[in-house]
Amino acid sequence: MIQILFLEDEPTIREVLAEYMKIQGYEVTEAGDGDEAAALLESREFDMAVLDIMVPGKSGLEVLALIRERHPDMAVIMLTALEDEKTQVRAFNAYADDYVIKPVSPIILLKRMETILRRTTGNKESDKGGGKRGLTIHEKGYQAYYDGQPLPLTLSEFLLLYTLYREPSRVFTREQLILSIFNEDYIGNDRIIDAHVKNLRKKLPQNYIKTVIGVGYQFQEENR
Structure with a gap:
């Protein structure tokens, strides 16, 4: 059974x-403050954490940092009433898989959880990457591979890479990429895409993302 750590003080x-x-x-373990969540992470294994940011004790962002340090493969969704761009950028720079603004429909939250868990726990089939060389994309598994090895991308990073990858001749504006990743849920500056591109370039063995000055970004084939 999928194990969920749910941090929410309300x-x-x-x-x-x-x-x-x-x-x-899902098997759900609840925590009412950040210190309790941190203690649970020391004693239990979880597949996903859903973390409110503004909680007593350690903040959700501090718990996220702890997870990335000790459990780098755990899926994480940030759940918060904060809509400011700075907080969202901090969450994504800390490698949160998704960021959901409250109040949220329980059904929408469950769909987001399902999508992320499909990528992190549902793609263990033996033909991952297909044995191919270079960059390959497993669309249904929400996973990218390089020389058959999985790349540690967040969901947003994967969706950004896949959007560019499937139309290599097209130059995407930041607004178009935001729509592809977040649909219409994102509130804030389109420079969030720049933060995702920066993180992607750190994780990709080669620079597959070309900056088109004054327009946006484009996929570029690897040079071998």
Whole structure:
């Protein structure tokens, strides 16, 4: 059973969302503050963490940093009422897989969780990467590979790379990339794409993303 760590200090919100997760078949461990969540991470293994940012004790962002240090493969969704761009950029720079603004529909949250978990836990089939050389994309598994080895991309990073990869002749504006990654849920400056591109370039063995000055970004084939 999929193990979820759910950090939320509002009892009513925590109870409602946790119940929806349980109905979906997840095993949910609840925490009311960041210190409790950090202690649980020391004693338990989880597949995903859903973290409110503004909580007593350690903040959700501090818990995220702890997860990335000790459990780098764990999926993480940040859940917060904060809509400011700076907070969202901090979350994505810390390699959060997704960022959901409250109030959120429980159904939408469950779909986001399902999408991320499909990438992190549902693609263990033996033909990962297909044995091919260079960059390959497993669309249904939400995973990119280089020389058959999985790349540690967040969901947003994968969606950005895949959007560029599938139309290599096209130059995408930042606005078009935001729509492809977040649909219409994102509130903030389009420079969030620059942060994702910066992180992608650190993780990719070669620079597959070309900056087109004054327009946006384009996929470029590897040079071998």
